[in-house]
Amino acid sequence: MKPSLLTETENLKKAWISKTPGKLRTYLVSGIQDPRSNIQSILTRHFLIQQLFGHGFDELAGQELWHAMKLNTERTDNKPVSEEEKEKFQYQWRDAMAQVTATPISVLETACGSANDYRFFDAYGLAQFLRYSGFDLSESNIANASQMFPSIDFRCGNVFEISREDASVDFVIAFDLFEHLSLEGVDVALNEVCRVARRGLVLNLFNASEIADHVSNPVPDRHYHWNTLSLTKVAEFLRARASRVEVVHIHGMLSNRYRENREFGSFLNDLNQNLYTFYVSK
DSSP: HHHHHHHHHHHHHHHHHHHHHHHHHTTSGGGGGGGGTOOHHHHHHHHHHHHHHTTTTTTHHHHHHHHHHHHHHHHHHTTOOOHHHTTTHHHHHHHHTTTTOOOOOEEEEOTTTTTTTHHHHHHOOOGEEEEEEEESSOOHHHHHHHHOOOTEEEEBTTTOSSOOOOTTEEEEEEEESSGGSOOOHHHHHHHHHHEEEEEEEEEEESSESOSSSSSSSSSSGEEOOOOBBBBHHHHHHHHHTEEEEEEEEHHHHHHHHHHTGGGGGHHHHSTTOOOEEEEEEE
């Protein structure tokens, strides 16, 4: 690994040291980032379910997405939402998954945090069909994840140098990672996730735009970056390493799908318009 990336790795580790294990366990699974209602988390689960079962659960997936829009709108409007409502589709998916069989697929999650999304793969009954492993730079995150799921392969690891052979895992998934890397790091990390994926990737971005070049924005006091990534450059990079790349603008997709349902307007007005998800087929 280049010295510049070794230095960046140490800085990224510092970004997590200030947060207690308790904080790491909770702060990325609440509010807009709650995987029960976070749109990109839901779409990633739906993608994996479709890889396993084809289109057999499309109707249930559509119902869950509509429900997530309702939950997000109520949160935006500061209306109380019960845990029962938040967990409604957790039970429906768990019941549905209990009635089917499938050949498991292997999934590697980069920057997995404290099992932030895996805990819902498990709660929704999806984990039984995944040969899942996750890695993160933060030892505290991995300790949290391993404590919650001692039988799952959680380990410390670095997206700049993934400890996997080429094409060794079916799918790689990532949430909110690449914008926090240096521009040099973005290219190295994208190359690494493409290298280890055999069938495809789901890459969720939180700050991307239709601009010609990436815009670097270091945040020295937080030891990482908060860049704006160029959709064109990311797509070109991925297309050079894959057979198909689908780019979904989350705000545009939701607006088109629910534009006639005015009750969701406050959430759509509040939603980050720089959210994009890349579905990549090798």
